[in-house]
Amino acid sequence: MDNERIDQIIEKHHGASSALIQILLDIQEENHWLPKEALDRVSEKLQVPLTTVRHAATFYKVFSTVPKGRHQVHVCLGTACHVRGANRVLDTVEEMTGIKPGETDLDLKFSLETVNCLGCCALGPVMEIDGKVYGKATPSKTIDVLKKYE
Amino acid sequence: MTRLNSPEELEGFRQEILSRRDPDKPCISICAGSGCVASGALEVIAAFKAEIEKQGLAATVDTKGTGCPGFCERGPVVVIYPEEICYLQVMPEDVPEIISQTVKEKKVVDRLLYVDPATGEKAVHEYDISFYRNQERNVICNNIKIDSKNIDDYLANGGYSALGEALGSMTPVEVLEEVKKANLRGRGGAGFPAGVKWEGSRNAPDPVKYVIVNADEGDPGAFMDRAVLEGNPHSVLEGLIIGGYAIGAQEGYIYVRHEYPLAVENITLAIQQAEACGLLGENIFGSGYNFRVFVNQGAGAFVCGESTALMTSIEGRAGEPRPKYVRSNVVGLWGHPTVLNNVETWANVPLIINKGADWFTSIGTESSKGTKIFSLVGKIANTGLVEVPMGISLRDIVFKIGGGIPGGKKFKAVQTGGPSGGCIPESLLDLPVGFDELTAAGSMMGSGGMIVMDEDTCMVDTARYFVKFLTDESCGKCVPCREGLRQMDNILTRITEGKGGEGDIELLEALAETAQEASLCALGKSAPNPFLSTLQYFRDEYEAHIKEKRCPALSCKELIAYVIDPEQCRACQLCVKKCPAGAIDGGKDLVSIIDQEKCTKCGTCFEVCPPRFNAVRKISGEPVPPPVSGEARKIVRGGKES
Ligand SMILES: Cc1cc2nc3c(=O)[nH]c(=O)nc-3n(C[C@H](O)[C@H](O)[C@H](O)COP(=O)(O)O)c2cc1C
Ligand code: SF4
Ligand code: SF4
Ligand code: FES
Ligand code: FES
Numbered sequence: 126m127d128n129e130r131i132d133q134i135i136e137k138h139h140g141a142s143s144a145l146i147q148i149l150l151d152i153q154e155e156n157h158w159l160p161k162e163a164l165d166r167v168s169e170k171l172q173v174p175l176t177t178v179r180h181a182a183t184f185y186k187v188f189s190t191v192p193k194g195r196h197q198v199h200v201c202l203g204t205a206c207h208v209r210g211a212n213r214v215l216d217t218v219e220e221m222t223g224i225k226p227g228e229t230d231l232d233l234k235f236s237l238e239t240v241n242c243l244g245c246c247a248l249g250p251v252m253e254i255d256g257k258v259y260g261k262a263t264p265s266k267t268i269d270v271l272k273k274y275e
Numbered sequence: 276m277t278r279l280n281s282p283e284e285l286e287g288f289r290q291e292i293l294s295r296r297d298p299d300k301p302c303i304s305i306c307a308g309s310g311c312v313a314s315g316a317l318e319v320i321a322a323f324k325a326e327i328e329k330q331g332l333a334a335t336v337d338t339k340g341t342g343c344p345g346f347c348e349r350g351p352v353v354v355i356y357p358e359e360i361c362y363l364q365v366m367p368e369d370v371p372e373i374i375s376q377t378v379k380e381k382k383v384v385d386r387l388l389y390v391d392p393a394t395g396e397k398a399v400h401e402y403d404i405s406f407y408r409n410q411e412r413n414v415i416c417n418n419i420k421i422d423s424k425n426i427d428d429y430l431a432n433g434g435y436s437a438l439g440e441a442l443g444s445m446t447p448v449e450v451l452e453e454v455k456k457a458n459l460r461g462r463g464g465a466g467f468p469a470g471v472k473w474e475g476s477r478n479a480p481d482p483v484k485y486v487i488v489n490a491d492e493g494d495p496g497a498f499m500d501r502a503v504l505e506g507n508p509h510s511v512l513e514g515l516i517i518g519g520y521a522i523g524a525q526e527g528y529i530y531v532r533h534e535y536p537l538a539v540e541n542i543t544l545a546i547q548q549a550e551a552c553g554l555l556g557e558n559i560f561g562s563g564y565n566f567r568v569f570v571n572q573g574a575g576a577f578v579c580g581e582s583t584a585l586m587t588s589i590e591g592r593a594g595e596p597r598p599k600y601v602r603s604n605v606v607g608l609w610g611h612p613t614v615l616n617n618v619e620t621w622a623n624v625p626l627i628i629n630k631g632a633d634w635f636t637s638i639g640t641e642s643s644k645g646t647k648i649f650s651l652v653g654k655i656a657n658t659g660l661v662e663v664p665m666g667i668s669l670r671d672i673v674f675k676i677g678g679g680i681p682g683g684k685k686f687k688a689v690q691t692g693g694p695s696g697g698c699i700p701e702s703l704l705d706l707p708v709g710f711d712e713l714t715a716a717g718s719m720m721g722s723g724g725m726i727v728m729d730e731d732t733c734m735v736d737t738a739r740y741f742v743k744f745l746t747d748e749s750c751g752k753c754v755p756c757r758e759g760l761r762q763m764d765n766i767l768t769r770i771t772e773g774k775g776g777e778g779d780i781e782l783l784e785a786l787a788e789t790a791q792e793a794s795l796c797a798l799g800k801s802a803p804n805p806f807l808s809t810l811q812y813f814r815d816e817y818e819a820h821i822k823e824k825r826c827p828a829l830s831c832k833e834l835i836a837y838v839i840d841p842e843q844c845r846a847c848q849l850c851v852k853k854c855p856a857g858a859i860d861g862g863k864d865l866v867s868i869i870d871q872e873k874c875t876k877c878g879t880c881f882e883v884c885p886p887r888f889n890a891v892r893k894i895s896g897e898p899v900p901p902p903v904s905g906e907a908r909k910i911v912r913g914g915k916e917s
Contacts, residue, residue, distance in 0.1 A: 145591035150533060150572055177592065184593035184750075186575030187533050203495030204690065204726045205652035207740055213877055220855070241577065241744065243534055244498035245310050246650060247347035247658040256536075258313035264855060264877055 126156045131166045142171045145181055149188060157193040164190075186238075194229045194236040196274050198222070199253040203242030206249035210263075214250050215239065217264040221271050234274070278553040280561050282439030285430075292431045301336045301378050302356040304419055305365075308343030308505055309537050310498075311350035315366065316340075319351045322367035326374050336378055339428075342418035342506015345660030346406060349389070354401060354419055361401040362387035392656060392678060406657040409675045411638070411664045413646050414622050415499075418506035423541050426548040429509040435554055437625035441517045442562040445628075450521040451477060454624065457632035458644045463489050463580075463617025463722050464695070465797075466643070466710035469624075472614055475604040477522040479612035484524040486515055487589070487608065487615040490531040490538065491573050491580035494693035495744065497724035499648040499660050500618040504531065504538040507622070508545035512568065514624030516555065519566045522614055527568040530585055533575055543570050577694075577748035581796055582607075582615045584750070595750045596796035617722065619648060639665035643709035647723055653690075654729040656681045663708070670704040673727060684729040687828075688812070692721030694741045694748075695801035697808025698734060717808040719801075733830035734813040735820050739767035741805035745798060756799030759790040763806065772833040775821035780810065825896025832876050835895045839880075841866045841903045843890035846910050850880035850891065864910045868902040 134151045138144035145167070152163055159182050168175040182188045200215045219225060222235045229236040245251050248260025252267065259270055279285045305311075305320050323338050346352055349363035355377055362373065365387060376382045388397040389404045398404040401419070421428035429435070441450050455470030476484055488511060492500040504511055515527045531539050546568050549555040557565050571589050578584050579594035586608045588594035607613025623645060627635050636644045643665040649672065651661050656678030663672060669689060673679065680686050688698040697718035699706065706712055710720050728737065746760040763786050766779050787803030794800045810817060819825045826834040839850075839859075844866045851861040858874040861867035867890075869880070884891040 141591075143589070143591035146574055146588060147572060150574055173591075180593045181591075184576060184595075185573075188574060204693075204724065204740070205496035205650075207495075208653045208726060208728055208732055208737075210878075216875070216877065217855070240534060240575075241493070241748075242495035242497070243309075244492070244501040245313050245347070246496050246498055246652040247310055247350075248313055249652065251313075258309070260310075260313050263882075264879055265853065268855070 126152065126160065126163055128162075128166050130155070131163055132170065135167065135170050140170065142173050145171060145173060145178065146185065149178075149182060149185075153188055157197070158189040158191060161190075189236075192229065192233065194233045196235050196255055198235055198237045198271075199240045199243070200226075200237070201241070201243050201245075201249065201251040201253070202239045203246065203249070205242070205246035206251055209249045211250040213264050214252055214262045214267050217267045218252070218271065221268060235271075278551075280553065282436075282443040282560055285435060285439050285560070289430050289433075289436075292427050296431065299357050303336065303338045303373075303378070304341045304354045304356065305338065306343055306347075306350060306352040306419065307340030307423075308347065308350075308418075308502060309535075310343060310347030311352060312537075314350040314364075316351040318367050319353070319365055319370065322370040323374075326370050330374055330379075332374070332378070336374075339422045340424070341421060342423045343415075343502040343660070344401070344419040345415060345502065345662075346404075346657070347660070348658040352419070353387075359400050359402075361389065361398070361404065363389055405678065406659065406661070406676055409671065410662050411646050412662045413626055414510070414619060414648060415503065415506070415660065415662050417510070418502065421507065423506050423508055424544055426509060426545070426552065429507070433629070434509055435513055437628035438513050438516055438554065439560060441520055441628055442560045442564060447477070447521045447523060450517060450628065453632050454521065454627060457627045457635040458642075459620065459623055459627060459635070460643060460710060461617055462619035462623070462647065464720075466720055469616055469620055472604050472616070473518065473522050475602065476524075476612040476614045479605045481611050482523075483611045484522055485608045485611055485613040486519045486522065486524045486527045487585070487613060488515055488527070488529040488618055488621055489580060489582070489585060489615055490529060490535070490542075490618045491585060492532060492535070492618075492722065493577035493580040493748075494722045494724050496652050496726050497650045497693060497722050499650055499723055501535050501538055502660055503618050503622050503648070504535070505541050508538075508542040509549065510622045510625060511542070511618055512545055512549055512555075514621035515568065516559070516566055517624050517628060518614060518616070518621065520564055522612075524614070525565055525567065527566065528589055528608070529568065529570045530573060530579075530589060531570065532573040539570060539572060546570065576750075577744075578750045578796070578798055581798060583796070585615065586613060593750075595752050596798070598795055619723075640707060640709045640712075642711050647708070647720070649723045649725045651677050651725050651727065653726040654680055654684065654732065655727040665709050666707045668705050668707055669699065672708070672725065673704065677727065680727070680729045682729075684731065686727070687730050687732055688728045688734065690718075690726040690728065690737065690805070691724065692719035692804070693724050694745050695719060695797065695804055696721050696724075697804045698728070698737065698812060699808075700812040717804070717811055719804070731828055731830060733771070733826055733828040734809040734816045735767065735826075736771050736828075736831055738806040738809045739764065739771055742767055742802065745802040749798060750796075753793070753795040753799060755790045755793040756795070756802065759786050759794075760799070760802055762786055763790075763803070767806070770817065770820045771826070771831045773820065773824040773831075775817075777821070779821060780814075780817055784810075819896070823896050827895070829893040829895050831895075835876065835893050836871060836899045837869055837874060837876060837878070837880055838892050838894055838899055839867050839869055840890050840892055841907070843888055844910070845888050845890070847885065847888065849883045849885065853879050853883045855879060864912070866903055866908045866910060868908070871899055
């Protein structure tokens with residue numbers, strides 16, 4: 126991501142240091158992860174120490190300081206999904222992709238994360254890929270869904 | 276957009292909107308909440324628009340995407356006005372029939388109606404469905420009536436009249452007194468009286484004050500804040516403006532979790548529309564009151580729902596809690612007095628102003644007034660959001676509204692209060708639901724998550740689940756929470772793996788006590804609750820795991836095995852085909868057998884084995900019988916087949 130785009134995002138938030146998290150969210154949204162250069166730029170522009178920026182970038186779950194795959198898989202392990210067998214869905218995704226939560230595969234195809242409730246609990250267990258929600262997931266349905274992604 | 280300069284102009288504008296609308300004109304409302312969208316609601320909306328166009332009905336029939344009415348599991352939900360016919364699980368293929376039958380011919384499409392599983396009766400209207408019939412819906416009743424993206428809909432339903440009342444004919448202190456008199460207790464957790472919190476801020480000498488909506492909803496398994504904010508954002512906004520007026524704040528913040536993009540979108544839009552109408556901004560209704568609202572997104576940290584952490588996060592830093600020697604309503608956001616309330620708390624404020632504190636206190640128990648929205652999820656027939664008067668019994672919620680436990684299973688417990696709460700056993704099902712009653716039973720109200728568990732849910736695993744959740748979510752600032760919970764997680768995990776030993780329960784109790792006493796914030800202090808309540812009511816399950824290496828619920832992976840009963844197996848080979856691990860050997864007329872070494876215990880075989888054979892069994896605490904071999908494996912079929 127180039128500095129010009131980062132500056133635009135900072136501009137949108139009026140360059141206020143209190144907007145640090147909102148700015149990082151916007152960058153992450155577009156770039157899918159937060160490269161070191163982006164954090165440097167944000168720190169410089171907002172006049173916030175780099176350690177503070179790094180602290181925020183590692184404290185919040187949404188942020189990633191390593192590259193992400195083309196498809197972001199989120200498996201919900203919230204209570205409602207848990208009691209309906211979300212672990213079996215997660216096991217299936219792990220088996221199919223060969224990665225654990227927090228990891229990205231070598232082809233940069235999938236990144237896997239667990240989340241604690243997507244607010245679609247009535248449809249649990251729920252899996253979300255690139256923002257699309259798949260409800261009432263079972264191991265066999267999960268296999269079919271994952272196969273659709275290139 | 277018209278700017279409304281007084282409550283009278285608001286009323287005039289409302290009449291104008293209503294006069295433009297024909298109450299008898301057919302309108303098709305399709306829930307566009309996130310649950311229904313996940314089930315394909317957007318495709319259904321598109322299909323309705325196309326079909327209406329195709330049949331030349333564009334001028335005579337309206338369509339509307341609305342907020343969530345709560346029955347998400349049966350989504351997409353469609354309600355057809357003026358008859359209020361309710362169809363569930365509607366697919367794009369159903370659309371032409373609905374238009375030609377229901378809209379044109381006024382006939383009901385039977386197969387899309389709700390069927391009561393107990394009586395087999397069909398319900399034509401939303402209010403005939405048992406799930407809705409026993410609720411009292413004050414906060415979410417408008418969700419299915421209004422397009423959450425259109426302020427006109429909110430206004431047409433009486434929206435912002437409470438703001439007109441407050442600003443037009445009440446002093447801030449009168450507003451405050453009304454909320455105090457209503458005894459509105461916070462809906463986000465501990466149930467602190469909102470009026471008292473407001474008063475503390477109002478009386479603080481600092482002239483700069485803030486109000487905040489807590490829409491972090493970190494509680495897993497709870498989604499009422501999402502539904503209210505997505506479905507009726509103006510009701511929250513109206514409550515917030517009224518609260519700001521009462522305490523003397525000029526700015527408000529809405530802190531929404533990042534995982535709720537539609538809520539962010541709808542509330543942002545609502546703010547813009549309210550600003551355009553002059554309901555937000557400078558000199559609202561000519562009263563001289565100025566108020567602005569900003570939206571802030573969380574970034575996936577549960578602890579940020581805690582009030583002090585949330586404010587730190589709005590200030591742009593890592594959301595770590597601080598000790599509360601001084602309350603936030605006196606020294607809060609940027610050091611100024613700040614009132615932080617939950618989404619649902621704010622949404623109740625316009626109702627109190629409109630209908631009065633006496634109306635509000637006429638609902639509920641002695642100490643818990645009004646209605647509360649619960650998210651009823653887990654092993655329950657009717658899953659969704661239910662709004663009920665305080666004081667209703669858990670039994671009524673689970674069985675009358677929720678329709679009981681599906682699949683003929685037995686009820687085991689209902690977990691309330693999220694990770695800070697506890698599990699309530701069957702013997703306490705007649706408990707009336709209220710803040711103090713739930714706390715007395717070792718659980719709590721929390722934000723209103725109700726997770727129903729049946730006989731297949733292991734209570735030790737449930738405790739482990741919550742402790743693990745909070746271990747991951749601890750901000751790590753204090754040792755009893757960071758290290759204590761980690762040790763509790765280790766021990767509980769060991770027990771679920773069958774590696775528990777004598778003394779483990781006592782060690783857990785000691786760790787729990789330390790975390791309760793010595794943690795800095797409520798996350799650590801309340802973290803042991805799920806463990807303590809499951810131990811209190813289900814101690815025998817802990818002992819079975821530790822002493823007999825047995826999981827009575829047949830749920831803990833390490834303690835169970837799947838076996839095929841040779842007497843029952845009819846060699847249909849379904850499990851052989853479906854087993855993802857290739858662990859099952861079978862063949863024509865051969866009893867299937869599971870290779871325990873290869874089996875990953877995914878449970879697929881158990882699920883796919885046809886009920887009429889019922890050959891796959893789960894066992895725990897007993898040795899796996901040796902696989903049948905040789906001649907004994909052959910199935911001798913009777914009759915024509917042999
Ligand atoms: C760890 C933790 C997480 C919390 N998460 C939430 C939350 O997601 N939403 C919420 O409204 N309150 C949450 N609370 C409670 C808030 O701290 C606060 O009490 C509440 O928002 C006040 O609003 P109310 O009085 O209207 O309930 C949480 C508390 C703790 C200790
Ligand atoms: S109790 Fe846990 S979450 Fe709360 S401050 Fe301590 S470490 Fe952080
Ligand atoms: S539990 Fe899963 S892995 Fe084991 S035999 Fe059955 S289907 Fe195969
Ligand atoms: S618990 Fe999974 S979506 Fe809520
Ligand atoms: S999202 Fe449609 S009913 Fe809840």
